[in-house]
Amino acid sequence: MRQRLLRAGADELSYEIRGIVRKAEQLKELGYEILWENIGDPIQKHQRLPQWMKTILTDLLNEDETYSYSHSKGVLATREFLAERTNRINGVQIKAEDITFFNGLGDAIAKMYQYLLPTSRVIGPSPAYSTHSSAEAAHANHHPITYKLDPKNSWYPDLEDLYNKVKYNPSIVGMLIINPDNPTGMVYPQEILDGMVNIAREFDLFIISDEIYQNIVYNGAKATPLAEIIGDLPGIALKGISKEIPWPGARCGWAEYYNRHHDQEFDRLCQTLDNAKMIEVSSTKLPQVAIPKLLGHEKYEGFRRELNDRIGRRSKVIAGILADLPQIEFNPTNGAFYNTIIFKADVLKSDQKMEIQDTKVSRLLDMWLADADVALDKRFVYYLLAAKNVCVVPISSFCSDLLGFRVTLLEEDEQMLKETFTRIKEGILEYTA
Numbered sequence: 269m270r271q272r273l274l275r276a277g278a279d280e281l282s283y284e285i286r287g288i289v290r291k292a293e294q295l296k297e298l299g300y301e302i303l304w305e306n307i308g309d310p311i312q313k314h315q316r317l318p319q320w321m322k323t324i325l326t327d328l329l330n331e332d333e334t335y336s337y338s339h340s341k342g343v344l345a346t347r348e349f350l351a352e353r354t355n356r357i358n359g360v361q362i363k364a365e366d367i368t369f370f371n372g373l374g375d376a377i378a379k380m381y382q383y384l385l386p387t388s389r390v391i392g393p394s395p396a397y398s399t400h401s402s403a404e405a406a407h408a409n410h411h412p413i414t415y416k417l418d419p420k421n422s423w424y425p426d427l428e429d430l431y432n433k434v435k436y437n438p439s440i441v442g443m444l445i446i447n448p449d450n451p452t453g454m455v456y457p458q459e460i461l462d463g464m465v466n467i468a469r470e471f472d473l474f475i476i477s478d479e480i481y482q483n484i485v486y487n488g489a490k491a492t493p494l495a496e497i498i499g500d501l502p503g504i505a506l507k508g509i510s511k512e513i514p515w516p517g518a519r520c521g522w523a524e525y526y527n528r529h530h531d532q533e534f535d536r537l538c539q540t541l542d543n544a545k546m547i548e549v550s551s552t553k554l555p556q557v558a559i560p561k562l563l564g565h566e567k568y569e570g571f572r573r574e575l576n577d578r579i580g581r582r583s584k585v586i587a588g589i590l591a592d593l594p595q596i597e598f599n600p601t602n603g604a605f606y607n608t609i610i611f612k613a614d615v616l617k618s619d620q621k622m623e624i625q626d627t628k629v630s631r632l633l634d635m636w637l638a639d640a641d642v643a644l645d646k647r648f649v650y651y652l653l654a655a656k657n658v659c660v661v662p663i664s665s666f667c668s669d670l671l672g673f674r675v676t677l678l679e680e681d682e683q684m685l686k687e688t689f690t691r692i693k694e695g696i697l698e699y700t701a
Contacts, residue, residue: 313678342369373521392444395666448603455603475503486580489602502534520555610672622655645671
């Protein structure tokens with residue numbers, strides 16, 4: 269081309285959660301059955317919506333109004349319903365005008381970072397959820413700025429690390445909190461969250477709180493929403509139905525703006541997000557009109573409670589298989605439906621292997637490993653896929669210096685769950701022998 273087409277930040281757009289699927293599909297073409305632990309899709313792992321939910325959606329499809337555009341910010345009745353739910357927390361109070369719908373939270377995240385100045389940075393956790401870290405880095409034309417989550421302290425944010433990075437980097441204007449967290453599956457205690465809010469207040473930051481897993485908690489945990497603790501600080505809570513209903517294919521998420529008129533620059537950011545949606549006309553309407561009928565249904569709370577109990581039981585099954593392995597750092601989870609498992613220092617080496625009988629698979633693996641810069645945990649993940657046919661995601665792909673992998677807690681078939689994690693255990697033992 270006569271000129272370069274892409275700016276430097278485009279190199280930061282990566283999504284290993286999907287990327288590793290291409291390698292797994294190569295094994296499928298050879299006739300191998302893959303155990304998928306790479307992506308948080310409950311439907312893929314055999315969860316089914318109850319009939320009462322399907323009936324609601326079917327009835328909506330018979331209403332002509334379902335097929336029209338919605339208001340550019342989203343269906344008014346649904347925004348009023350959601351504002352009322354947030355206001356019941358008795359924290360910050362919002363109106364329907366403080367809520368804007370997007371085509372999934374990926375859409376909201378992309379737009380939020382797209383319009384920030386490249387020199388205005390948002391610090392986020394490490395390990396990081398790739399959608400956030402890639403979008404933030406791409407907008408800044410630089411690597412993400414992160415604070416540490418500590419695997420030796422239940423994956424809680426390292427507040428000292430966060431404080432020092434904010435203090436000594438005046439380009440940081442915002443702070444990202446993911447609670448419950450993806451990829452670690454941890455729920456942060458309120459004292460940790462209060463500490464993060466205090467840092468934001470001291471350095472005049474706005475807060476982004478990704479709360480897509482807010483109602484997916486178990487084993488006695490409670491997730492504190494940003495609305496409860498933010499006080500008079502500006503902030504955005506990101507919410508959706510893809511994981512909770514679950515309806516990932518709906519691509520339906522929303523942003524709640526808190527205290528937007530307390531800061532002129534933050535108010536301009538919120539208005540810019542609204543303007544961006546006006547240009548698109550509106551977000552997908554069917555899931556929006558379904559939300560009050562689904563979340564407000566008399567059976568919904570019991571439905572969600574039962575799902576959470578099942579995830580909690582699976583977390584204990586996984587802990588029973590993996591927790592005692594001396595090669596790894598294992599933290600039991602209590603929120604979302606992931607676990608991040610870290611190898612202890614110096615466990616992974618560049619010459620470790622698992623036995624592979626099929627020469628076609630061996631040749632594929634050699635191709636995957638041809639890059640001399642393959643991280644040690646990615647090398648393990650490739651061997652686990654080739655030798656045990658289990659597809660997980662390396663944690664080095666989550667903007668982290670740690671070495672390990674992420675799994676899900678979604679498999680509804682308990683025998684399949686035990687089989688999957690037994691294979692992972694066998695892979696760890698064989699690879700590190």
